[in-house]
Amino acid sequence: MMNIKPLADRVLIEPAPAETKTVGGIIIPDTAKEKPLKGEIVAVGQGTKDEEMVLKVGDQVLYGKYAGTELELEGKKYLIMRQSDVVAILG
Numbered sequence: 317m318m319n320i321k322p323l324a325d326r327v328l329i330e331p332a333p334a335e336t337k338t339v340g341g342i343i344i345p346d347t348a349k350e351k352p353l354k355g356e357i358v359a360v361g362q363g364t365k366d367e368e369m370v371l372k373v374g375d376q377v378l379y380g381k382y383a384g385t386e387l388e389l390e391g392k393k394y395l396i397m398r399q400s401d402v403v404a405i406l407g
Contacts, residue, residue: 320359320389322396325367328359329377329384329395329402354378354406355395363399371399376406 322328332354356376363369371377384397 322359322361324361324364325369325399326361326396327357327371327399327402329355329379329397330358331355331393331395353381358394360399367399369399371402371405377402378404378406 320328354377357371357373360369360371360373379395379397379402383401384395387394387396
């Protein structure tokens with residue numbers, strides 16, 4: 317497992333896989349797939365004195381379309397973003 321610890325009010329998210337859709341038997345290529353807007357929190361920072369961390373590892377969340385910074389570790393894609401970029405926890 318990777319060893320990344322987000323700082324301050326940031327979280328590390330593993331995006332849900334993009335859904336594969338077919339249109340009339342045509343498979344849409346990966347480059348045309350829409351980016352998922354949900355994922356699972358895999359690491360969280362400690363928060364700041366002004367903002368307490370309410371997210372925790374394992375939370376399923378929704379986030380904004382352009383939120384976060386993409387990074388790739390050990391062949392997997394992740395997003396790192398501020399807690400405030402997460403719009404909802406799925407329950």
